[in-house]
Amino acid sequence: MGGPTDEDDASLVARCLRDEGTAWETLVRRYQRLVFAIVRRAGLDEHAAADVFQTVFARLIEHLPRLRQPERLQAWIVTTAKRESIAQSAKGRRTVSLTPTDDEDGARAVDEVADDSPLPEEALIELQQVNQVRLALERLDSRCRELLLLLFRDEDDSVPYDEVARRMAMPVGSIGPTRSRCIEKLRALAG
Amino acid sequence: MKPIHELGDQEFEALARRAAAMPDAPPALVRAAIDLWQTAKPLSLQAIVRRITAALSFDSWTVEPTALGVRALPSDAHHLLFSAMGRDLDLRITPSNDGFALTGQILGPDEAGEVRLVAESVGAVAKVAALDALGEFRLEGIARGSYLLTVHVGGDEIVLPPIEVGDRSG
Numbered sequence: 001m002g003g004p005t006d007e008d009d010a011s012l013v014a015r016c017l018r019d020e021g022t023a024w025e026t027l028v029r030r031y032q033r034l035v036f037a038i039v040r041r042a043g044l045d046e047h048a049a050a051d052v053f054q055t056v057f058a059r060l061i062e063h064l065p066r067l068r069q070p071e072r073l074q075a076w077i078v079t080t081a082k083r084e085s086i087a088q089s090a091k092g093r094r095t096v097s098l099t100p101t102d103d104e105d106g107a108r109a110v111d112e113v114a115d116d117s118p119l120p121e122e123a124l125i126e127l128q129q130v131n132q133v134r135l136a137l138e139r140l141d142s143r144c145r146e147l148l149l150l151l152f153r154d155e156d157d158s159v160p161y162d163e164v165a166r167r168m169a170m171p172v173g174s175i176g177p178t179r180s181r182c183i184e185k186l187r188a189l190a191g
Numbered sequence: 192m193k194p195i196h197e198l199g200d201q202e203f204e205a206l207a208r209r210a211a212a213m214p215d216a217p218p219a220l221v222r223a224a225i226d227l228w229q230t231a232k233p234l235s236l237q238a239i240v241r242r243i244t245a246a247l248s249f250d251s252w253t254v255e256p257t258a259l260g261v262r263a264l265p266s267d268a269h270h271l272l273f274s275a276m277g278r279d280l281d282l283r284i285t286p287s288n289d290g291f292a293l294t295g296q297i298l299g300p301d302e303a304g305e306v307r308l309v310a311e312s313v314g315a316v317a318k319v320a321a322l323d324a325l326g327e328f329r330l331e332g333i334a335r336g337s338y339l340l341t342v343h344v345g346g347d348e349i350v351l352p353p354i355e356v357g358d359r360s361g
Contacts, residue, residue, distance in 0.1 A: 152207060
C-alpha cells in the first residue's frame with residue numbers, strides 16, 4: 001500500500017476526494033522527502049522541523065477540497081513548506097517582513113524575505129529536481145535501482161567494483177555498460 | 192537552473208547521486224502524516240458516493256464448480272463471485288501461513304480504487320489495499336471470522352454481504 005506509482009498528482013487528489021485513504025498515503029510518501037529536505041534546508045531544529053513537517057501535510061489535507069489546480073500540487077506543497085519553515089524560523093528572532101500574496105489556489109507566496117533566507121528560489125527548484133529523480137529511481141526496475149544505489153554511494157561508503165559484481169551476480173566487465181543503460185532508463189523516467 | 196532534460200550526462204549523474212542520497216523523513220513523522228487521514232480529514236472529503244449492495248452469484252462451497260464450467264480450485268480455497276451494477280467481483284479466500292489470504296479482482300470499467308476489510312465483531316477497518324492496474328488486490332494475514340468487504344471505485348461504494356473466512360468444515 002502506498003508504493004511507487006505512475007499515477008499523477010491530479011488523479012491521486014481526485015481519489016482522496018473520493019475518500020480513498022490509500023491515495024493520501026501515496027501522496028505523503030511521494031512528497032515526504034521533499035518536505036523534509038526543505039525543512040532541513042531552513043535550518044530548523046528537530047522539534048521545529050517535525051512541527052513544520054506535520055503542519056504542511058495538515059494544511060494539505062484541509063486544502064484538498066479547494067485545490068483548483070491539482071496538477072500543480074507540488075508547487076503548492078513547496079510554497080507551503082517554505083512559508084511554514086520561514087514562519088517557524090522567525091519565531092523568537094527579529095520580525096521578518098513578509099508581504100504575502102495569494103496565488104489562485106490560495107497558497108500564500110512569500111514575495112519578500114529576509115536577506116539571510118535559507119530558502120532561496122533556486123534552492124527550492126534544485127530540491128524539487130532531486131526529488132523528481134528520486135521518485136524516478138523508485139520506479140526503476142529493481143535490478144537497475146539496486147545497481148545505481150550501490151554505485152552512487154558516498155566515497156566513505158563506496159563499494160568496490162568486484163563486490164558490486166558479486167552482489168549483482170554479474171561480471172565486472174558488465175558493470176559499466178549496465179550502469180550506462182540504467183542511467184538512461186532513469187533519465188527517461190525522470191523526464 | 193536547467194530543466195532535467197537539458198542536463199548533460201555528468202550533470203544528470205551528479206543529480207542522480209544526490210537523489211540516491213536524499214534521506215527519508217523520520218518514519219514516525221511519515222506515519223503521523225499518513226494517519227492524519229483518520230484524525231484530521233475534513234467532513235467535506237467524505238464525498239457523496241453511490242452505495243451499491245453487491246449480490247452473490249456464485250459460491251464454490253455450495254455448488255459443484257464443474258456444473259457451471261468454472262475451473263475447480265483446491266478444495267481448501269473458497270471462491271465467490273459477486274455482481275454489482277455493471278461490475279463483477281471475483282473473490283478467493285485461501286489458507287496461508289499467517290491465517291488466510293483474500294485475493295480478488297474487480298471486473299468492469301477500468302478505474303483506480305481500493306478495498307477495505309472490516310471485522311464484524313470489531314467494527315474497525317482491519318485491512319486496506321489499493322487496486323492495481325488490473326483491478327486486482329490482495330489482503331493477507333486475515334484471521335478466521337466474519338468480515339465486511341467494501342470496494343471504493345469510480346465514485347461508488349460497493350458493499351458485499353458478510354463474508355466468512357475460515358475452513359470449509361466451519
